[in-house]
Amino acid sequence: MEQQIAKYLARFGISKPEEVQAIVAHMDVMVCKKGEVLLQEGSFANQCYFIVEGCIRQYQLIDGEEKCLDFFLEESAVIVYDSYLHHKTSSYSLDCIENSILLAGTKEQEEALIKEHPHLNMFTLRFLTEDYNKVQDRLASFVNLSAEERYRWVEENHPQLLHRVPLRYLASYIGVTPESFSRIRKRLQLKA
Amino acid sequence: MEQQIAKYLARFGISKPEEVQAIVAHMDVMVCKKGEVLLQEGSFANQCYFIVEGCIRQYQLIDGEEKCLDFFLEESAVIVYDSYLHHKTSSYSLDCIENSILLAGTKEQEEALIKEHPHLNMFTLRFLTEDYNKVQDRLASFVNLSAEERYRWVEENHPQLLHRVPLRYLASYIGVTPESFSRIRKRLQLKA
Numbered sequence: 001m002e003q004q005i006a007k008y009l010a011r012f013g014i015s016k017p018e019e020v021q022a023i024v025a026h027m028d029v030m031v032c033k034k035g036e037v038l039l040q041e042g043s044f045a046n047q048c049y050f051i052v053e054g055c056i057r058q059y060q061l062i063d064g065e066e067k068c069l070d071f072f073l074e075e076s077a078v079i080v081y082d083s084y085l086h087h088k089t090s091s092y093s094l095d096c097i098e099n100s101i102l103l104a105g106t107k108e109q110e111e112a113l114i115k116e117h118p119h120l121n122m123f124t125l126r127f128l129t130e131d132y133n134k135v136q137d138r139l140a141s142f143v144n145l146s147a148e149e150r151y152r153w154v155e156e157n158h159p160q161l162l163h164r165v166p167l168r169y170l171a172s173y174i175g176v177t178p179e180s181f182s183r184i185r186k187r188l189q190l191k192a
Numbered sequence: 193m194e195q196q197i198a199k200y201l202a203r204f205g206i207s208k209p210e211e212v213q214a215i216v217a218h219m220d221v222m223v224c225k226k227g228e229v230l231l232q233e234g235s236f237a238n239q240c241y242f243i244v245e246g247c248i249r250q251y252q253l254i255d256g257e258e259k260c261l262d263f264f265l266e267e268s269a270v271i272v273y274d275s276y277l278h279h280k281t282s283s284y285s286l287d288c289i290e291n292s293i294l295l296a297g298t299k300e301q302e303e304a305l306i307k308e309h310p311h312l313n314m315f316t317l318r319f320l321t322e323d324y325n326k327v328q329d330r331l332a333s334f335v336n337l338s339a340e341e342r343y344r345w346v347e348e349n350h351p352q353l354l355h356r357v358p359l360r361y362l363a364s365y366i367g368v369t370p371e372s373f374s375r376i377r378k379r380l381q382l383k384a
Contacts, residue, residue, distance in 0.1 A: 132324045142334035
């Protein structure tokens with residue numbers, strides 16, 4: 001568990017063992033069942049998460065339909081920043097679409113951590129920058145690509161999702177109906 | 193100019209006159225012509241901008257075509273965070289699509305400012321959070337809405353863009369061809 005979070009943190013320049021240990025020590029281990037809801041749209045995100053194992057989905061309810069905005073796999077952090085940082089209600093829900101093991105931290109735990117290690121102060125900014133880029137890339141994929149190209153974009157950039165995420169969620173993720181999604185997949189498999 | 197930036201900063205809880213004055217004092221006034229390129233994809237974003245007057249477009253070149261990711265109007269900040277904060281090459285270009293007056297600041301100016309006013313340290317995080325939300329909302333609009341609904345989304349959320357931004361840019365912004373964009377607009381005008 002510590003090794004995984006260490007690998008993630010190293011990407012952001014946090015590599016001192018005592019800092020990694022302090023981060024893990026200030027977080028709680030959560031064992032979640034597939035289907036468990038971590039955050040409900042309209043409520044407050046009191047925790048941020050690091051995924052040790054499993055898959056988290058970020059979604060919104062629009063006209064009674066769940067629209068999938070994003071998926072997070074092992075060795076990534078999941079933070080609904082606006083709600084978590086600025087105590088606003090969340091525009092998104094989070095649930096586990098696989099049995100998952102998470103490290104979870106509250107704002108209070110984060111503050112206690114930063115008190116001990118002031119140097120870690122600016123790192124939320126780095127996580128947020130990375131996530132901002134990720135969302136911008138996703139947005140660019142919608143602005144620039146056709147549905148078929150978006151499928152290929154997922155295949156190239158997040159191939160694991162195609163094996164682990166249910167088809168109806170993936171369809172929503174690339175902005176098509178499940179039927180169109182199946183047709184696109186079939187067409188691309190025939191081409192391959 | 194100071195009043196406009198004060199209004200923007202107040203949204204983020206920066207309201208002490210001496211802090212607002214210090215921010216303005218640490219930035220440069222830029223007068224830009226329509227068409228002027230502020231940042232070229234592949235180069236480094238050395239400055240962040242605050243728009244006093246005008247309109248900035250953020251775009252990418254894909255297969256020789258300019259794809260428009262975002263537009264920024266008066267009283268908003270424009271920062272290509274990843275490039276500006278972490279000295280990476282920018283994935284986006286920025287240009288002025290109107291004659292514009294900007295306040296521009298470099299990382300060095302920002303650091304000098306924070307040295308004088310350490311309390312301003314975490315505010316980039318707040319700007320970034322707001323921009324992150326904006327991009328997420330835009331992404332949600334692509335995931336959840338049809339092209340016609342996206343047009344209406346712009347109409348409701350950013351009505352000024354429809355009057356100020358050339359049609360071909362707007363079409364790219366909502367992910368359709370200029371021809372489709374004209375058809376959608378006509379259809380909606382007939383309905384109205």
